[in-house]
Structures are given as C-alpha cells and as structure tokens.
Amino acid sequence: MRIQRILATTAALTCLLAVAACKGGADAAPPPAPASTGAEGPLAEAQRYVRQYSSCEDLSTKPGDPRLASDDLTKVGQWSVTERGVCSDKPAHGEIVLSVPSDMKEFQTRYKQYVMDKIAGGDGAYGLESRVLVGKGFVAVPTSTKTALALVRSDLRVLTCNPTAPVPQGYKREKALVEGCNLSDFVGSTDGSGSPNLETPQDPAAGKPGQPTRGSLGLPRAGSIAELKKLVSSSVDCTHFSTDPATVAIESIDYAPVVTGDPLGWGVTGRGLCGEPAGAQRAHDLNWLDTVGDMKKMQTKAKAAQQADLKDDGKLRRTASLLLVGENIAVETNSPTARFGLYQQQFLYLNCVPGFSAPSGYRLEKAQVEGCVLTNYEPEHPVG
Structure with missing residues (x-):
C-alpha cells in the first residue's frame, strides 16, 4: 500500500508540472x-x-x-x-x-x-x-x-x-x-507590434473608436525647471544648461525654438536651454525646456506658429523645433533622437497639420486647442 501511495503521489506531481499532458479528453494536446x-x-x-x-x-x-x-x-x-x-x-x-x-x-x-x-x-x-x-x-x-x-x-x-x-x-x-x-496579459510596445490597446485614441477628427471624450492616457509633469531637467536627462543632453534669459533667448540658424519673444505671452513660467549656444564653434544640440502655467495659451501660440511655417510649402522647416508637451511642461527640440526618448517618457508632440492621422499602435489624443492633436507618431521618423 505504501508503494501505491508513492506512485500515486509521483503521478500527481508529474501532472502538476506537465500541465498539457494531464488535461485528458479527446482534445488533449500530445506530450511535448x-x-x-x-x-x-x-x-x-x-x-x-x-x-x-x-x-x-x-x-x-x-x-x-x-x-x-x-x-x-x-x-x-x-x-x-x-x-x-x-x-x-x-x-x-x-x-x-x-x-x-x-x-x-x-x-x-x-x-x-x-x-x-x-x-x-x-x-x-x-x-x-x-x-x-x-x-x-x-x-x-x-x-x-x-x-x-x-x-x-x-x-x-x-x-x-x-x-x-x-x-x-x-x-x-x-x-x-x-x-x-x-x-x-498586456504586452506593451512603442512600435505597435505588442498587444492592441483599445484605449489608444485613433483619429479624433474621423471619430474612430478609442478616442477619449476628455482627459489623457497620461502625460509627465514636473514641479520646476530643475525637476524637468532631471526628468529628461536620459533623452536630452543637458551637460551645458542655462536659465539666463539672454542665453535662453539665443537662436541658431540650425536650431529654431518654438517659443519666441516674451515667454510669458506663451504661458511659460520657467525656461531653460540645454546645449552649446555658441562660442569657439557653431551652436549645437540646442533644446529648450519649459514649465507651463497656461498650457492652452502655449498650444494656441504654437499652433499659429506651426501653421505659419506650413503656409509656403506645407512642410515644417528642417531647423524648426517640435513642441513636445506634458501636463505642465514642454520641450522644444529638432532632434529625432531626443524626441524618441521623450516619447518613451510619455511626452507627446503637438501636431497641427491639417488631415494628420496616425497608424494603429501610436498614441493620438486631443490637444487643448481645436485643430491640433497630441501624438508620438512622426511620418518622417516612425518608430520601428
């Protein structure tokens, strides 16, 4: 009897370990x-x-x-x-x-x-x-x-x-x-190859399923310029950083910011510049960081600037920075590499191009200004 109990126990343990082999029935899978x-x-x-x-x-x-x-x-x-x-x-x-x-x-x-x-x-x-x-x-x-x-x-x-x-x-x-x-059982992926996310907004202009009526799937936030600088440090090179108004206002032939003139008129409460503005060599790697007190005002001004840039040939200047926003923060950059990292951190790009839509798998949310969307899809620099 003891031997029979041992054999029964061994069979039960084997059954637990080899799940498919012990399912039984006509449809049971063959032993692997x-x-x-x-x-x-x-x-x-x-x-x-x-x-x-x-x-x-x-x-x-x-x-x-x-x-x-x-x-x-x-x-x-x-x-x-x-x-x-x-x-x-x-x-x-x-x-x-x-x-x-x-x-x-x-x-x-x-x-x-x-x-x-x-x-x-x-x-x-x-x-x-x-x-x-x-x-x-x-x-x-x-x-x-x-x-x-x-x-x-x-x-x-x-x-x-x-x-x-x-x-x-x-x-x-x-x-x-x-x-x-x-x-x-959700497999996340930025290139759209993971599990389908039925909550991911599609094209709000076309009224496709999945577009939230209000709110967002989540955007980053920061309490100060210093906190924002730390937040984006893995995506934006801020080895050289300044909040000096004269330095931050510098523009380069290669790097055009989104915010121009008085930042307060854009709803900006704090502003910093990452990169080398000039000196012994040409300015390079310029990216602007913003804390934003009035995001709707910023998006309204950015829409007007973007549409003015599109007016001539329907394309943005190659040197123009794109505005990537969070809840109360923004980054202006024309670096695709930096933007890729920022998208990973849930920043989204304010896109006001008429007729724009994004493929399945990319985020597409309502902006705070009519005629624009927030997205992580760039037709010229798709992820994947």
Missing part, C-alpha cells in the same frame, strides 16, 4: 517533445510548458552561451535563481531566458528594485515594455515581442513595476507578490 539538450528538473519542465505556446529549441544552461545578453537581468545565485537556461524561438527570431527562482517573492522584489534604480538613474521609461513573464515556479524573458504575445496566451503574466505602466481595459490585471507591481 523532450528538452533538446537532455536538461532535467524544473528547468526542463519550464521548457516543456513554454513549448506548448511557442518554439523553445536548443535549451542550454551554459553561462557563456552567446544567446545570453551581456546585460541580462540576473544569474544563478542572484535573485534566488537556482537554475537558468536559454532557448531559441527561431520562427520569431528571438531567444527566451528561463529562470527558476527558489523564492518568487524575492525575485519580484529584486526586479522591482532593479526597475526603480533604472528610473532613479534617469531612464524613466524603463520597464514600460517589460518582457519579464512570471509563471508558477519559473520566469521566462523573451527577446521578441512576438514570442511574448504567444506566451501570454498561457498562464504566464507580464510583471511590470514601472508606476506609469498601463494595463488597458480588456486585459487581466492581477496583484504581484510585491507592492507597486502588477501582473497582466
């Missing part, structure tokens, strides 16, 4: 193929589970495997990880790192701290596109968005700890094991 390297234990079981939803071939536990990124999140012995391996999802042109932590709460706690450290270091958008997928007893980190989309069809859930990370309506949202993080 064995791990390709002969790996045993929890890591091999994790691979078998993952392979029900995506490819996971050539599993290797070698720490020096070239498929492992040099800046990989963690290693065996860290974050309570006892086993780790990497496999390939060749159809999706990506890899999947599988980790088995002995204490899932410790793993999530360490990941949250990692995200907070990144944000504190200036990368405010870190973790918005988390690819850390938590399961029962293991963690999968795919490099491909396509793989992540396949895996969230299982019981794996995306762990996000960035406080601004959205979980749109229609997606599952569950509490993580640590405060300030959540688990969901």
